[in-house]
Amino acid sequence: MALVELRNVSKIYHLGGEEIRALDDISLDIDGGEFISIIGPSGSGKSTLMHILGCLDSPSKGTIRLDDTMIEKASQRELARIRNQKIGFVFQFFNLLPKLSVLQNVELPMVYSGVSSRERRDRALEALKLVELENRAKHRPMQLSGGQQQRTAIARALVNSPKIVFADEPTGNLDSHTGEAILQLFYKLSQEGRTIALVTHDPEIAAVTPRRIEIRDGKIARNVDAKLAGAGSTPKFSVPTQN
Amino acid sequence: MNFLSAISVGLKEIWANKFRSMLTMLGIVLGVGSLVAQSALVKGLENGMKEALIAIGGLEKVYITPQAIPTWQQHRKDQAVGNTMNDIYALQRSAPLVHLVTPEMQTREVTVTRAGKAFNPWHFVGTWPAALELNQHVVEHGRMFNAVDDEEARSVCVIGTGTRDALFGSPEEIGREIIPVGEYVNINNQRFRIIGMFEHYESEMDRKAREQALERGPEPGQSGPTRKRGRTSGRGAFEWKNNTVYIPLKTMWLKFRAGAVGGGTGTGTTAGSSTTASVSASAGIDTAPDPRLSTVYFKVIDLDQMNNALQQVKNVLTHTHNGIEDFAFNTQENWSENITTAIRNARLSGGIIAAISLLVGGVGIMNIMLASITERVREIGIRKAIGATFLDVFVQILVESVVIAVIGGLAGLLASKGLVELLSLVSPTGNTPVMTVDAMLLAFGFSVCVGILAGIIPAFKAARLNPIQALRYE
Numbered sequence: 111m112a113l114v115e116l117r118n119v120s121k122i123y124h125l126g127g128e129e130i131r132a133l134d135d136i137s138l139d140i141d142g143g144e145f146i147s148i149i150g151p152s153g154s155g156k157s158t159l160m161h162i163l164g165c166l167d168s169p170s171k172g173t174i175r176l177d178d179t180m181i182e183k184a185s186q187r188e189l190a191r192i193r194n195q196k197i198g199f200v201f202q203f204f205n206l207l208p209k210l211s212v213l214q215n216v217e218l219p220m221v222y223s224g225v226s227s228r229e230r231r232d233r234a235l236e237a238l239k240l241v242e243l244e245n246r247a248k249h250r251p252m253q254l255s256g257g258q259q260q261r262t263a264i265a266r267a268l269v270n271s272p273k274i275v276f277a278d279e280p281t282g283n284l285d286s287h288t289g290e291a292i293l294q295l296f297y298k299l300s301q302e303g304r305t306i307a308l309v310t311h312d313p314e315i316a317a318v319t320p321r322r323i324e325i326r327d328g329k330i331a332r333n334v335d336a337k338l339a340g341a342g343s344t345p346k347f348s349v350p351t352q353n
Numbered sequence: 354m355n356f357l358s359a360i361s362v363g364l365k366e367i368w369a370n371k372f373r374s375m376l377t378m379l380g381i382v383l384g385v386g387s388l389v390a391q392s393a394l395v396k397g398l399e400n401g402m403k404e405a406l407i408a409i410g411g412l413e414k415v416y417i418t419p420q421a422i423p424t425w426q427q428h429r430k431d432q433a434v435g436n437t438m439n440d441i442y443a444l445q446r447s448a449p450l451v452h453l454v455t456p457e458m459q460t461r462e463v464t465v466t467r468a469g470k471a472f473n474p475w476h477f478v479g480t481w482p483a484a485l486e487l488n489q490h491v492v493e494h495g496r497m498f499n500a501v502d503d504e505e506a507r508s509v510c511v512i513g514t515g516t517r518d519a520l521f522g523s524p525e526e527i528g529r530e531i532i533p534v535g536e537y538v539n540i541n542n543q544r545f546r547i548i549g550m551f552e553h554y555e556s557e558m559d560r561k562a563r564e565q566a567l568e569r570g571p572e573p574g575q576s577g578p579t580r581k582r583g584r585t586s587g588r589g590a591f592e593w594k595n596n597t598v599y600i601p602l603k604t605m606w607l608k609f610r611a612g613a614v615g616g617g618t619g620t621g622t623t624a625g626s627s628t629t630a631s632v633s634a635s636a637g638i639d640t641a642p643d644p645r646l647s648t649v650y651f652k653v654i655d656l657d658q659m660n661n662a663l664q665q666v667k668n669v670l671t672h673t674h675n676g677i678e679d680f681a682f683n684t685q686e687n688w689s690e691n692i693t694t695a696i697r698n699a700r701l702s703g704g705i706i707a708a709i710s711l712l713v714g715g716v717g718i719m720n721i722m723l724a725s726i727t728e729r730v731r732e733i734g735i736r737k738a739i740g741a742t743f744l745d746v747f748v749q750i751l752v753e754s755v756v757i758a759v760i761g762g763l764a765g766l767l768a769s770k771g772l773v774e775l776l777s778l779v780s781p782t783g784n785t786p787v788m789t790v791d792a793m794l795l796a797f798g799f800s801v802c803v804g805i806l807a808g809i810i811p812a813f814k815a816a817r818l819n820p821i822q823a824l825r826y827e
């Protein structure tokens with residue numbers, strides 16, 4: 111059974127009598143270990159889909175099953191727990207808390223899952239090591255470059271060992287060089303067996319992932335799986351040089 | 354998120370906005386400060402009043418004074434006898450609910466002189482030795498006159514320190530305390546020997562002030578006026594006692610009543626105590642000395658039995674007064690009720706003022722918390738996105754509000770101390786304010802409640818934020 115199952119999901123906004131279908135009857139499965147990119151033009155509904163997948167938003171219609179939990183039946187409290195334990199979210203604008211240090215930011219999800227402060231520290235440092243920021247633990251987010259901030263956000267997304275990581279245009283706010291480094295990081299994480307879904311409107315980035323879903327006007331326009339198509343899954347960029 | 358980390362997050366948030374938080378706390382500081390300070394002042398007032406009440410003999414003391422004959426008894430006017438020694442003996446015999454029945458005979462316009470100094474005592478009375486216990490006098494030097502002094506009508510007197518100060522000079526003026534026991538004074542030109550002097554009566558506050566002045570050592574130019582201020586601080590009950598002159602009842606009768614009318618005699622009906630024999634020498638009815646007592650004092654043995662005791666006394670006196678109601682009871686209850694009312698009013702008005710400033714403080718906190726969550730919508734969205742529950746966010750904001758209130762409350766307790774000292778400086782003749790733990794706990798508890806109440810709405814608003822809307826918020 112798939113890790114995530116979307117069935118006939120729609121998200122409909124009503125603006126002054128006008129109906130906006132941000133998502134229109136989408137069905138989608140994501141298996142454990144997959145590395146997926148979701149691509150589409152601006153306003154096509156990528157972020158909306160991400161938010162619904164990440165349990166930050168609820169669909170107007172349809173059902174979602176995540177790791178055997180029916181999301182639409184879950185209480186607010188259970189949703190908070192799922193966001194905390196099973197999902198890691200990476201945002202375009204990093205969304206770190208400016209008043210906390212890098213380490214504290216990475217610790218934050220564990221604060222809400224009741225992990226002891228010692229274990230919090232150890233695991234946060236471990237996650238920072240994974241994104242090669244362990245020497246910046248004491249810094250404030252504002253003292254880091256954009257790429258470093260995004261790596262901090264990735265460490266935060268990973269720290270509770272989620273089932274799946276969602277990233278909404280994680281490179282959208284970075285220059286192409288830094289963006290590529292972030293992408294390499296995701297690739298590496300995927301190689302280690304993590305399930306990752308990322309949103310982009312850059313076909314070059316989408317080309318890196320084995321599976322590619324194209325969205326247009328809230329509908330899935332194309333679902334390209336390199337494995338099924340038999341195409342090579344070798345990424346275009348060189349792996350794994352570090353900056 | 355556990356409670357401790359919520360507190361530390363709250364503290365950090367407050368620290369990050371030091372100035373703003375401080376301004377917000379000000380209302381709470383003032384509220385708590387004024388609540389504690391006013392209750393300290395009222396407590397001081399209460400203590401002072403209680404001291405004074407004890408000084409005048411306590412609530413048990415009742416005295417009977419003459420009263421105009423009621424109109425419906427006017428036709429029997431000639432049978433009215435007034436308060437006499439008969440009353441005293443009758444009460445001693447037939448009123449077991451009261452004790453220390455004491456007669457007092459007063460003479461006005463008395464001048465005590467000695468070596469060119471003259472003094473009009475505030476309270477010059479002939480009485481029995483029991484007056485000592487009745488009025489809670491303490492003879493510090495010499496002795497009180499006794500039954501023999503009274504029987505023999507000796508020319509002896511016991512005085513208060515105020516009388517001493519006027520005739521011999523006060524310790525402050527002279528630099529040492531004069532104990533005039535054994536000295537002679539003239540009272541309306543009759544020679545009296547001082548056989549005893551009471552201790553110096555003063556309020557707790559005056560005593561402390563005097564001791565402090567003593568510790569500081571005598572400053573020649575300063576010590577006099579300082580002391581004077583302490584003495585004229587309006588503590589009537591104490592000064593009254595200090596300016597007393599007591600002589601035996603019989604001496605009073607013979608030398609100032611019977612003697613004053615030139616050896617005149619009583620009508621024989623109800624002459625005072627054992628004086629009848631010696632006084633009934635001669636003279637006509639029109640010049641008869643007045644046998645009436647100024648006041649009859651007694652104490653109720655059991656305060657709870659006050660009404661029964663008064664009824665009993667009334668029954669006895671109705672008999673001795675031939676059924677004519679020419680006497681009235683005076684208790685300290687009215688006085689004490691007035692004080693209680695005054696204190697309650699002071700407490701109430703002070704409490705209302707403090708409550709209003711706490712309320713204003715609470716509104717201030719709520720306002721700042723609402724502003725703060727509006728500023729932090731994004732932060733709250735992020736926290737919710739990574740797993741904070743409704744309760745997590747609710748507690749975080751509530752704790753912040755309570756922490757502000759608690760810090761404000763603690764600062765208020767400190768401020769109240771300063772406030773009390775300031776007030777004592779401004780009005781040094783008042784009663785020493787007493788800061789009670791009760792008042793401090795109450796005020797602090799109030800500030801915590803205010804913090805909680807002020808935090809609920811902002812905390813609810815923050816906790817209900819939809820993470821998506823919060824994250825999209827710019």
Ligand SMILES: Nc1ncnc2c1ncn2[C@@H]1O[C@H](COP(=O)(O)OP(=O)(O)OP(=O)(O)O)[C@@H](O)[C@H]1O
Nearest residue numbers: 123125130132151152153154155156157158159311
């Ligand atoms: N709260 C909302 N109310 C009304 N319409 C909304 C709301 N949120 C999103 N939409 C609409 O839903 C559609 C999809 O928006 P979404 O943010 O998912 O686009 P996107 O694919 O992420 O675009 P971009 O690449 O620019 O980020 C848009 O037409 C948008 O206007």
Ligand SMILES: [Mg+2]
Nearest residue numbers: 156157158278
């Ligand atoms: Mg988007």
